[in-house]
Amino acid sequence: MxxxxxxxxxNIKYPIIQAPMAGGVTTSELVAEVSxxxxxxxxxxxxxxxxxxxxxxxxxxxxxxxxxxxxxFVPNEFGATEEEVRDANDILNPIREQLNIQSKDNLELPExxxxxxxxxxxxxxILEEKVPVCxxxxxxxxxxxxxxxxxxxxxxxxTATTVREAVEIEKTGxxxxxxxxxxxxxxxxxFIYGHQESLIGLMSLIPQVVDHVTIPVIAAGGxxxxxxxxxxxxxxxxxxxxxxxxxxxIESGAPNVHKEAILQADEDETVLTRAxxxxxxxxxxxxxxxxxxHKEESLPDFPVxxxxxxxxxxxxxxxxxxxxxxxxxxxxxxxxxxxxVGKLMKNIISEAEKIKNKI
Amino acid sequence: MxxxxxxxxxNIKYPIIQAPMAGGVTTSELVAEVSxxxxxxxxxxxxxxxxxxxxxxxxxxxxxxxxxxxxxFVPNEFGATEEEVRDANDILNPIREQLNIQSKDNLELPExxxxxxxxxxxxxxILEEKVPVCxxxxxxxxxxxxxxxxxxxxxxxxTATTVREAVEIEKTGxxxxxxxxxxxxxxxxxFIYGHQESLIGLMSLIPQVVDHVTIPVIAAGGxxxxxxxxxxxxxxxxxxxxxxxxxxxIESGAPNVHKEAILQADEDETVLTRAxxxxxxxxxxxxxxxxxxHKEESLPDFPVxxxxxxxxxxxxxxxxxxxxxxxxxxxxxxxxxxxxVGKLMKNIISEAEKIKNKI
Numbered sequence: 001m002x003x004x005x006x007x008x009x010x011n012i013k014y015p016i017i018q019a020p021m022a023g024g025v026t027t028s029e030l031v032a033e034v035s036x037x038x039x040x041x042x043x044x045x046x047x048x049x050x051x052x053x054x055x056x057x058x059x060x061x062x063x064x065x066x067x068x069x070x071x072x073f074v075p076n077e078f079g080a081t082e083e084e085v086r087d088a089n090d091i092l093n094p095i096r097e098q099l100n101i102q103s104k105d106n107l108e109l110p111e112x113x114x115x116x117x118x119x120x121x122x123x124x125x126i127l128e129e130k131v132p133v134c135x136x137x138x139x140x141x142x143x144x145x146x147x148x149x150x151x152x153x154x155x156x157x158x159t160a161t162t163v164r165e166a167v168e169i170e171k172t173g174x175x176x177x178x179x180x181x182x183x184x185x186x187x188x189x190x191f192i193y194g195h196q197e198s199l200i201g202l203m204s205l206i207p208q209v210v211d212h213v214t215i216p217v218i219a220a221g222g223x224x225x226x227x228x229x230x231x232x233x234x235x236x237x238x239x240x241x242x243x244x245x246x247x248x249x250i251e252s253g254a255p256n257v258h259k260e261a262i263l264q265a266d267e268d269e270t271v272l273t274r275a276x277x278x279x280x281x282x283x284x285x286x287x288x289x290x291x292x293x294h295k296e297e298s299l300p301d302f303p304v305x306x307x308x309x310x311x312x313x314x315x316x317x318x319x320x321x322x323x324x325x326x327x328x329x330x331x332x333x334x335x336x337x338x339x340x341v342g343k344l345m346k347n348i349i350s351e352a353e354k355i356k357n358k359i
Numbered sequence: 360m361x362x363x364x365x366x367x368x369x370n371i372k373y374p375i376i377q378a379p380m381a382g383g384v385t386t387s388e389l390v391a392e393v394s395x396x397x398x399x400x401x402x403x404x405x406x407x408x409x410x411x412x413x414x415x416x417x418x419x420x421x422x423x424x425x426x427x428x429x430x431x432f433v434p435n436e437f438g439a440t441e442e443e444v445r446d447a448n449d450i451l452n453p454i455r456e457q458l459n460i461q462s463k464d465n466l467e468l469p470e471x472x473x474x475x476x477x478x479x480x481x482x483x484x485i486l487e488e489k490v491p492v493c494x495x496x497x498x499x500x501x502x503x504x505x506x507x508x509x510x511x512x513x514x515x516x517x518t519a520t521t522v523r524e525a526v527e528i529e530k531t532g533x534x535x536x537x538x539x540x541x542x543x544x545x546x547x548x549x550f551i552y553g554h555q556e557s558l559i560g561l562m563s564l565i566p567q568v569v570d571h572v573t574i575p576v577i578a579a580g581g582x583x584x585x586x587x588x589x590x591x592x593x594x595x596x597x598x599x600x601x602x603x604x605x606x607x608x609i610e611s612g613a614p615n616v617h618k619e620a621i622l623q624a625d626e627d628e629t630v631l632t633r634a635x636x637x638x639x640x641x642x643x644x645x646x647x648x649x650x651x652x653h654k655e656e657s658l659p660d661f662p663v664x665x666x667x668x669x670x671x672x673x674x675x676x677x678x679x680x681x682x683x684x685x686x687x688x689x690x691x692x693x694x695x696x697x698x699x700v701g702k703l704m705k706n707i708i709s710e711a712e713k714i715k716n717k718i
């Protein structure tokens with residue numbers, strides 16, 4: 001693998017980032033193993049408390065001497081009227097019944113001010129613990145926050161879904177940009193454009209972004225092996241960020257029922273949905289998505305809907321039932337394998353070398 | 360460019376097919392110039408009469424000694440009740456008024472039997488004129504038709520949007536398969552799967568198809584230059600089919616107002632719509648699409664809606680008004696250039712060589 005600007009800046013061997021999947025997937029073993037294998041392991045800290053973050057950061061430092069990173073959700077303004085919450089609960093209550101859990105009528109809903117406070121506390125932990133790399137999704141933090149992180153020599157990575165979003169990220173002085181294609185699993189990272197306009201396939205998106213920014217572009221979405229890795233490099237990306245490929249690895253904290261759903265899925269079985277969290281995300285189609293689809297556009301914003309569905313997702317998992325949990329996956333589930341991170345990394349690099357010699 | 364199975368079978372120099380865009384884009388000059396430049400020029404004959412086809416085939420034979428191809432639409436069963444047509448006309452009449460054209464109430468609508476008859480006549484012309492390559496979209500023709508064409512040693516190419524569609528195409532004995540990603544402009548080629556399920560980005564789609572068929576896979580959708588070409592090869596494709604990149608070429612028959620719309624568009628300005636033809640297709644968003652969007656799902660099937668909108672599209676063109684014509688484009692309009700076919704082909708090959716030497 002020749003040197004490139006991305007591996008130089010991140011001080012890693014291979015330009016491969018493990019996507020910071022939130023919600024328990026990025027165990028310390030997963031993150032450390034990716035970094036130990038020459039890639040960049042990332043903590044998906046979007047839903048974590050500052051305390052949880054600090055504990056995991058310290059744990060990972062025990063498991064690897066190599067750089068690793070962390071990802072935060074930039075708070076987006078949101079609001080939900082009592083009526084919206086009641087309507088959403090009216091849809092969710094029959095599903096709660098199916099899972100034998102109590103109907104919730106007076107849940108503690110998130111408040112924007114509190115979300116912002118937590119974000120600031122999360123940033124403090126990153127600075128104090130000197131995490132080498134910090135990436136953001138769902139937007140761009142304030143200039144104040146960016147400048148503060150840069151003063152600590154932490155590498156900053158933004159997430160974009162269109163050319164203009166990438167250009168805005170470069171303007172803030174961030175060091176790199178992850179460019180998320182429509183193939184990607186999990187939450188969509190669009191923050192300037194609407195949902196439909198920002199669904200652009202990587203084959204189109206990467207070269208158009210590369211022509212308009214000077215910072216390294218990291219391709220994300222549907223990349224699973226040496227083929228996708230080399231294709232991304234040909235399109236002009238400096239490297240890749242891979243989610244689903246790491247999610248089904250042995251070291252990942254995703255529940256087995258989630259891993260199995262991906263391992264058994266075909267490429268046409270993923271859908272985009274707001275049903276779980278209030279933000280569009282791609283996952284394997286299931287009963288929950290189908291039952292809520294007709295109301296999809298009118299559900300409360302993220303993270304309100306996410307809070308409303310929390311108990312349902314938890315019960316579905318406890319009952320080992322894939323029908324009512326989020327089964328995030330990109331569009332390449334046929335390429336997923338249940339293997340160790342070390343094996344996955346080795347396969348990517350050796351396949352990439354083979355392709356180089358062949359073309 | 361090393362030899363590959365696709366160039367060998369097609370007897371061409373570079374594994375690059377000019378997409379058979381229907382509706383007047385594929386002039387004889389465009390098709391011949393692509394073939395003269397070492398690619399495969401293709402006639403988009405979907406809307407042509409057998410007579411028009413024969414004339415153009417003979418004209419192209421005068422302009423190139425190299426192989427070229429032709430594409431037909433496989434007839435799909437359709438029907439439209441009087442009520443559906445009346446409802447569609449109720450939506451279209453105010454638009455006709457804006458363009459100062461007469462409201463149509465007793466249009467001659469297509470009939471399935473007649474469409475099938477024309478298809479059989481089109482096949483006869485291809486056999487008689489010994490066109491070297493024939494590709495199909497919107498489905499798979501009958502075994503009878505396929506066997507007949509194969510007996511004439513004409514290379515057959517199918518179009519797929521999912522793994523299963525590609526597998527079905529291979530089973531029929533066709534020689535190659537064009538795999539259309541969600542990035543692609545113009546009509547969607549899905550014929551087994553529904554619209555949403557078949558919107559898969561090329562980064563995901565190509566390797567998953569390649570793993571399940573043995574015939575050469577040709578990548579289509581958003582590919583505009585040497586970067587997309589090399590990326591497709593890395594993903595396992597034998598070559599590429601490019602539409603939008605050829606559409607804006609000087610030799611293309613697309614109206615200037617269409618070329619200009621693409622040349623000025625950004626990557627987020629294309630949408631998927633049934634408004635023009637009754638079949639989902641990707642083009643630059645305009646007034647016609649926006650005005651009809653709310654009724655999109657209930658419009659008559661292809662080709663009924665196509666016939667209903669014919670005069671509108673024609674008047675919009677005559678009036679040099681991009682608001683009411685179909686401005687088909689893939690998701691990479693920022694990469695489009697108004698240049699000669701020769702220049703485009705040369706640039707793809709030289710950029711591909713540069714990438715090979717660099718990676």
